[in-house]
Amino acid sequence: xxxxxxxxxxxxxxxxxxxxxxxxxxxxxxxxxxxxxxxxxxxxxxxxxxxxxxxxxxxxxxxxxxxxxxxxxxxxxxxxxxxxxxxxxxxxxxxxxxxxxxxxxxxxxxxxxxxxxxxxxxxxxxxxxxxxxxxxxxxxxxxxxxxxxxxxxxxxxxxxxxxxxxxxxxxxxxxxxxxxxxxxxxxxxxxxxxxxxxxxxxxxxxxxxxxxxxxxxxxxxxxxxxxxxxxxxxxxxxxxxxxxxxxxxxxxxxxxxxxxxxxxxxxxxxxxxxxxxxxxxxxxxxxxxxxxxxxxxxxxxxxxxxxxxxxxxxxxxxxxxxxxxxxxxxxxxxxxxxxxxxxxxxxxxxxxxxxxx
Amino acid sequence: xxxxxxxxxxxxxxxxxxxxxxxxxxxxxxxxxxxxxxxxxxxxxxxxxxxxxxxxxxxxxxxxxxxxxxxxxxxxxxxxxxxxxxxxxxxxxxxxxxxxxxxxxxxxxxxxxxxxxxxxxxxxxxxxxxxxxxxxxxxxxxxxxxxxxxxxxxxxxxxxxxxxxxxxxxxxxxxxxxxxxxxxxxxxxxxxxxxxxxxxxxxxxxxxxxxxxxxxxxxxxxxxxxxxxxxxxxxxxxxxxxxxxxxxxxxxxxxxxxxxxxxxxxxxxxxxxxxxxxxxxxxxxxxxxxxxxxxx
Numbered sequence: 001x002x003x004x005x006x007x008x009x010x011x012x013x014x015x016x017x018x019x020x021x022x023x024x025x026x027x028x029x030x031x032x033x034x035x036x037x038x039x040x041x042x043x044x045x046x047x048x049x050x051x052x053x054x055x056x057x058x059x060x061x062x063x064x065x066x067x068x069x070x071x072x073x074x075x076x077x078x079x080x081x082x083x084x085x086x087x088x089x090x091x092x093x094x095x096x097x098x099x100x101x102x103x104x105x106x107x108x109x110x111x112x113x114x115x116x117x118x119x120x121x122x123x124x125x126x127x128x129x130x131x132x133x134x135x136x137x138x139x140x141x142x143x144x145x146x147x148x149x150x151x152x153x154x155x156x157x158x159x160x161x162x163x164x165x166x167x168x169x170x171x172x173x174x175x176x177x178x179x180x181x182x183x184x185x186x187x188x189x190x191x192x193x194x195x196x197x198x199x200x201x202x203x204x205x206x207x208x209x210x211x212x213x214x215x216x217x218x219x220x221x222x223x224x225x226x227x228x229x230x231x232x233x234x235x236x237x238x239x240x241x242x243x244x245x246x247x248x249x250x251x252x253x254x255x256x257x258x259x260x261x262x263x264x265x266x267x268x269x270x271x272x273x274x275x276x277x278x279x280x281x282x283x284x285x286x287x288x289x290x291x292x293x294x295x296x297x298x299x300x301x302x303x304x305x306x307x308x309x310x311x312x313x314x315x316x317x318x319x320x321x322x323x324x325x326x327x328x329x330x331x332x333x334x335x336x337x338x339x340x341x342x343x344x345x346x347x348x349x350x351x352x353x354x355x356x357x
Numbered sequence: 358x359x360x361x362x363x364x365x366x367x368x369x370x371x372x373x374x375x376x377x378x379x380x381x382x383x384x385x386x387x388x389x390x391x392x393x394x395x396x397x398x399x400x401x402x403x404x405x406x407x408x409x410x411x412x413x414x415x416x417x418x419x420x421x422x423x424x425x426x427x428x429x430x431x432x433x434x435x436x437x438x439x440x441x442x443x444x445x446x447x448x449x450x451x452x453x454x455x456x457x458x459x460x461x462x463x464x465x466x467x468x469x470x471x472x473x474x475x476x477x478x479x480x481x482x483x484x485x486x487x488x489x490x491x492x493x494x495x496x497x498x499x500x501x502x503x504x505x506x507x508x509x510x511x512x513x514x515x516x517x518x519x520x521x522x523x524x525x526x527x528x529x530x531x532x533x534x535x536x537x538x539x540x541x542x543x544x545x546x547x548x549x550x551x552x553x554x555x556x557x558x559x560x561x562x563x564x565x566x567x568x569x570x571x572x573x574x575x576x577x578x579x580x581x582x583x584x585x586x587x588x589x590x591x592x593x594x595x596x597x598x599x600x601x602x603x604x605x606x607x608x609x610x611x612x613x614x615x616x617x618x619x620x621x622x623x624x625x626x627x628x629x630x631x632x633x634x635x636x637x638x639x640x641x642x643x644x645x646x647x648x649x650x651x652x653x
Contacts (some may be wrong), residue, residue, distance in 0.1 A: 047544075051546075051550060052549075053546050053550075072549075072552075073546075073549045073550040074549070074550060074551065074552035078550065079550065080546070080547065082543040082546065082547060083543070084543045084544075085543075086541060086543035086546065087543045087547075088544065088545040088548070088561075088565075089560075089566060090548075090565030090566055091565075099548070099551050099553075099561070100550075100551035100552055103551055103552035103553055103557060103561075105554050134533070147547070147551070159543075254389050258473050279371050316458065
């Protein structure tokens with residue numbers, strides 16, 4: 001499969017601040033790539049560089065085989081959807097959709113043909129003569145997507161397109177964007193700080209922090225095998241439980257004060273030496289209620305019912321942690337339960353380097 | 358205790374309190390105070406000279422006489438020529454209309470460039486503009502005069518239009534730039550991806566959104582240029598003297614009788630246009646200011 005977008009050794013500085021540092025990223029043809037990270041991590045800057053709205057300081061950007069590093073945004077085969085929709089307020093929906101085509105002097109019959117097709121696909125046909133101010137948030141976002149569609153963009157860029165919408169609409173449009181990607185098969189680059197959007201939409205996720213890609217992998221890999229403490233902590237809601245302790249090599253276990261957790265079932269990528277400070281991480285759903293000889297006894301300190309699941313909070317050597325149980329479970333505050341960690345699915349990090357072991 | 362009768366606590370508060378009444382009295386007094394000169398001007402222009410000489414400044418005219426108005430319009434002497442204000446009106450229009458169009462257009466383009474096409478040194482340039490808005494005219498009159506006579510447009514219509522355009526630039530750039538800075542930058546980015554260049558984005562995307570601020574700019578310029586006396590006197594030349602200069606010549610007679618009623622009529626005639634502009638566009642003016650003209 002060919003690469004649709006290649007970013008090579010890209011650096012971008014804002015004044016003296018380095019926003020992006022020597023960044024490499026290859027995006028395959030037809031791939032849905034999500035750039036995920038906390039605010040200020042450089043994900044939107046990267047997208048703007050790809051779009052040509054910011055001039056980079058160093059590096060190269062190749063889209064569809066063209067070196068577009070110094071090309072104008074309009075010559076990059078891209079369409080972009082913004083968080084604020086960025087519809088032209090003085091133009092009707094139809095004029096909004098056709099603006100790009102009119103700028104490139106496309107013949108009228110072709111324009112109306114393309115608008116027909118796009119408005120059909122996005123179900124905005126009956127809105128064509130309205131002004132953006134007469135549309136709801138969801139409709140505006142659809143028009144914004146239509147604008148990219150009409151231009152026959154090879155690569156779609158989304159800059160947090162759903163952040164301004166309420167939760168229900170967000171879920172709806174997320175579904176529609178996914179469907180659109182399935183039907184069109186275009187390459188899409190999607191910036192978000194919402195991990196649910198990232199997990200549900202992406203073929204691959206690039207988790208970013210401070211202008212550096214921390215991990216680039218499928219959602220499943222990123223969720224199950226986070227490469228660093230940052231990724232482990234950032235992905236997942238409710239978030240992963242962490243315990244800070246030491247590695248004891250004589251019995252291959254994790255020691256926290258007087259408690260030991262046997263790590264025989266954990267597959268180390270790099271086995272640490274004896275007495276290394278490590279962080280033991282485990283997701284709330286990888287802890288189960290069980291009475292066996294490995295299980296430990298805990299008292300329930302807090303219960304958070306969330307409908308489908310119930311989250312119960314316990315303490316292990318004074319570190320609070322959560323366990324995800326079925327919504328139907330009927331534990332009460334103060335109950336004592338036996339639980340077991342699924343060591344195979346846990347993650348262990350070096351405390352100093354914060355990398356996965 | 359459960360009651361079926363749901364009541365607010367006590368009666369509904371009254372809107373007309375003593376404080377309110379005091380406030381209204383104050384506002385009305387202020388309005389009357391500021392309207393007083395206009396009132397005196399109008400009644401004086403409707404009196405004949407005998408009645409004016411009797412000295413009752415605030416009295417309504419006992420006998421209405423309208424002769425001062427046509428006299429101010431077409432007969433009063435401005436120096437040696439006795440054609441009234443009429444030629445000045447045409448000159449003022451010839452100066453004001455092109456000056457407003459040119460200066461507002463250039464100010465809008467400047468503001469647009471400074472707000473969206475952030476070139477290196479844009480902030481410094483913006484600072485210069487701000488500084489320029491506070492430099493008194495008088496400082497630049499003589500240098501400008503020398504420059505204009507060197508390029509041969511001193512004392513001509515293009516000369517005075519150029520001067521008004523130059524002096525309008527700092528404040529117009531400032532208000533347009535601030536207005537455009539309040540527009541979402543994403544809009545501009547979207548237009549660039551859609552293939553707009555500097556001028557296309559300006560004409561198709563930015564101008565249609567500029568109505569409120571353009572109205573503010575036009576009002577500022579129309580009233581400013583219409584009311585200008587100094588620049589008109591120095592740069593317009595003998596053939597293009599605006600209404601304000603002619604008005605001055607009518608009022609400042611060195612010989613004969615001072616005809617207060619003609620002076621008053623002439624003054625009202627000269628100030629009718631800016632007055633009308635304010636009255637008719639007040640709503641738009643406030644809206645434009647609220648849309649971000651002054652803040653930022």
